Amino acid sequence: MFSLSTTVQPQVTVPLSHLINAFHSPKNTFISVNASVSQNQHRDVAPEHEVPSNEPALNLRDLGLSELKIGQIHQLVENLLPGFCKSKNVSSHWHTSHVSAQSFFENKYGYLDIFSTLRSSCLYRQHPKTLQNICSDLQYWPVFIQCRGFKTLKSRTRRLQSTSERLAETQNIAPSFVKGFLLRDRGSDVESLDKLMKTKNIPEAHQDAFKTGFAEGFLKAQALTQKTNDSLRRTRLILFVLLLFGIYGLLKNPFLSVRFRTTTGLDSAVDPVQMKNVTFEHVKGVEEAKQELQEVVEFLKNPQKFTVLGGKLPKGILLVGPPGTGKTLLARAVAGEADVPFYYASGSEFDEMFVGVGASRIRNLFREAKANSPCVIFIDELDSVGGKRIESPMHPYSRQTINQLLAEMDGFKPNEGVIIIGATNFPEALDNALIRPGRFDMQVTVPRPDVRGRTEILKWYLNKIKFDQSVDPEIIARGTVGFSGAELENLVNQAALKAAVDGKEMVTMKELEFSKDKILMGPERRSVEIDNKNKTITAYHESGHAIIAYYTKDAMPINKATIMPRGPTLGHVSLLPENDRWNETRAQLLAQMDVSMGGRVAEELIFGTDHITTGASSDFDNATKIAKRMVTKFGMSEKLGVMTYSDTGKLSPETQSAIEQEIRILLRDSYERAKHILKTHAKEHKNLAEALLTYETLDAKEIQIVLEGKKLEVR
Ligand SMILES: Nc1ncnc2c1ncn2[C@@H]1O[C@H](COP(=O)(O)OP(=O)(O)OP(=O)(O)O)[C@@H](O)[C@H]1O
Ligand SMILES: [Zn+2]
Structure with a gap:
């Protein structure tokens, strides 16, 4: 089988067997000309040469498959255009560069670019419609006529036709799947195909369909091979990368690397x-x-x-x-x-x-x-x-x-x-x-810093950021008992980040307090939806703590009260020791217990015994711990005397129950004191709870204003 090629269009093998027959006996049925003939091909067609539409038209798609020998092409052209092959070398004013281009093509490739010739302008003028149809089909079915045994001076050219060089030449213009197609030994394919058709006795009417199916199957297989090759290439790449990682990992292995280091002496x-x-x-x-x-x-x-x-x-x-x-x-x-x-x-x-x-x-x-x-x-x-x-x-x-x-x-x-x-x-x-x-x-x-040390550390790190003059590092230092230098550095950094997020130009006490609470109690939970009833209970509970702290002589000063949920809590009151406490007095410990009791007492007084909540459990934990230590460690119980009781599990049942009773008395007395204070200051308690419901968070000054019965400035 011959294949034809043009230098400007993609190459596809083309069925040409019926071409000869078709040229010998053109069909009388009219087949429309493909409308998408390129502008390029129209260029030479002058409108006055249009032929009437009833002239028989040819379309290559109607042609079957067969083999076309080189002599047959000339015969074909001679039949179609008598005298053309003889006259093509005669110079005329119509074809100039076309002829030289063709001879160049012939010299280079060793065969005649018959279709380029067919498209030449002089031929158009002689047989416009027929050629137009052929050429329009050639647009879609460009062909490649291989010229074997063409004896000219182009022995080198023939060498060029070796598989690889031919591929190189056609590389830029042929789609990849076609290349694979071209590289196959077409002769044997066709032979076996024809043989197959003969042995299988395929009726002539079905032969075209058979061939089409064969070609489709071949192209699909070609595409599959391409796909397999791609995935193979990808797998190889992945394996290569893994290998590199493996080598890197081995080098990083401490055993190997140290051996390397010790031998080189460089570690x-x-x-x-x-x-x-x-x-x-x-x-x-x-x-x-x-x-x-x-x-x-x-x-x-x-x-x-x-x-x-x-x-x-x-x-x-x-x-x-x-x-x-x-x-x-x-x-x-x-x-x-x-x-x-x-x-x-x-x-x-x-x-x-x-x-x-x-x-x-x-x-x-x-x-x-x-x-x-x-x-x-x-x-x-x-x-x-x-x-x-x-x-x-x-x-x-x-x-x-x-x-x-x-x-x-x-x-x-x-x-x-x-x-x-x-x-x-x-x-x-x-x-x-x-x-x-x-x-x-x-x-x-190297101990954890005391309040003075914390103040110094805070000042040192505050000086590295922009902060407002109203910032008092000592207040933050007082509220950060047990913080290490690294934690204080982190506190200042978090405050700076918070200020940046809020679009502020300087860090204020608000941001420092915020980051302190975040470190101590976890992040704020602004997204939690808390219903009004729970908010009200929390407000009264927290104000209860605050009122006791405010009206108890030995309690620590209040720093802040809030009903903003944070970490596991729904609200909290923070108290600030004036100084790091090295020792605590009995009165101070009792005051701490009273403040802890304030939350539950407030719930009971405002909402009634049936409506007390689970929210006071950590308060009771705290109060119980203080009471227990007072009895068993600090010798602060008259009944049990100045004796320590470290492992209460090993004590006699009587001593155990005596300890329990003393702890219970301390807690009960504390509860009663708290109740008394809250009953006495019921009005202040209510005012503070309402202020918390309005403002969510109140600092020490604001709490004082509310408790003194003054109006808070609207924020
Ligand atoms: N006393 C301090 N003064 C200033 N900065 C401090 C102080 N303590 C800690 N920091 C800050 O905290 C960072 C961490 O501290 P550092 O690594 O020295 O602690 P460390 O005691 O060695 O901790 P670890 O025991 O975990 O190794 C320091 O780089 C410094 O920025
Ligand atoms: Zn509480």
Whole structure:
């Protein structure tokens, strides 16, 4: 089978068998010309050459499949256009570049571009309608006539027709599925197809349908192959990426990486961190710890001063304190003050599953530090490397690691200029060998800051943001008992974020209070829909607490009352101690119990005994705890005397019941006192509850205004 090709259109093999017959005996039925003939092809057709529409028209779609030999093309053209093949070389004013273009094509490809010739303008003028129909079909069925055995000078051209080159030539214009089609050995396909049709005795009328089906099946298979190839390519890509990740993971494996590090002697874990910018100035509220560390700074600055006098400085300093109190910051400040390198390592880095890895990391760290003395080695979470040497399946080599640490600490002289600072939250978990003299023999406690320390820390971090002059850090400090430095830093940061979210230019007390409550009690739950009845109960309950606090002499001053749900609560009253309380008096403890009782008493007085709620359970918890401690710990019960009762479960039944009775009396008396106050100040109680229902949150000043019977300014 021949295939024809044009250089400008997509190539498709075309059935040509009936073409010859068709040209020999054109059908008399009129088949309309395809309307979408391109403008390009119309260009040469002059309107005056239009033929009457009753002239027989041809359409290639009516033609069947067969083989067309090269000689037959000429015969075909000769039949169709007698004398054309002879006259085509005769120059005329009609065809100029067309002829040269065709001969160029013929020279290049080794066969005649018969359809281009058919479309030439002179032919149009002679046989306009017939050619127009043929060409219009060619638009959709461009063909490729392969010219085998065409003996000319184009041996190279024939070589060019080798499969790959032919593909390269047609690459830009043929759709991918057609390329696959072209690359197949068409001869054998057709042979087997014809053979198949013969052996299966397919009637002639069905042969076309058979072939169409065959071709459709082939194209579908082609598309499927393409799809399979695509997915194969994708799978290969995914496998490649996974392989890369695998290799990366292996390199990251501590065992492998440490082996690498130890062989090269370069361990990134022991690169010093220069902390020149951190000094004692940056650490607030831990004055005692700073003073103790000051002498270490002096030693690092001038070791000779100490050696001359023969004194020995501790090799290791253990910083002990709750998380976030500034232990790491202090260690950095020591290095920063002395202007020496700071080597940071976390104990958990040494805690490895693989034999020798933790130990070798410790060796590397000390080798590096000794080479750069004077310097500071800081080991955070010392308990995870220096915990008691217990063999456990989880930490099979921890003993080796600690031993290595001990050996390293013993291995350098006290005045070598290396100071090891360890930090831990659990000093009691440390191996005894670590804390004996000569190792971590100096302990510095870093406690949670007191009210003064908290004020300093708050001021330090407030100075890093924009805040309003009305902000009083001391008030926030008073309300943040037990906060660590890190928590205070977080409080200020949260307030700044809140101000930004609310579109404010500066942080005010409101934002600071907001973030304090958020940290203490969880986020506000503005979205919860609370019905009016529950809101009213909450307002009276909270005002009950506030009234007792306000009218009880030894109670803490009120800071705020709110009925805004937050965390698990529907509202709360916050009280502020004037100072951190180191001791509490009996009267203060009783006042705390009374304030706790205020909520339930208020519910009972306003809504009646049948309508008391479950909302007071945590108040009772609180009051009961105070009463229990007064009786069993603080010796504040006359009946039980000045004796402590630690494990109440082991006590005699009589003592247990005596304790219970004393606790009950304390609670009952407290309840009665609260009732008395609320009955006495029923009017103020009502006013405060209504103000809370209107304004949701009231600060100390506003509560005072309401309780003094004055009107609140409309906000
Ligand atoms: N006393 C303080 N003064 C100023 N900032 C502090 C203070 N304490 C903590 N911070 C802030 O909190 C951050 C965390 O503190 P740091 O890491 O030093 O605590 P830590 O005691 O080492 O905690 P951990 O025991 O969890 O390691 C510090 O970087 C600093 O910003
Ligand atoms: Zn309450």
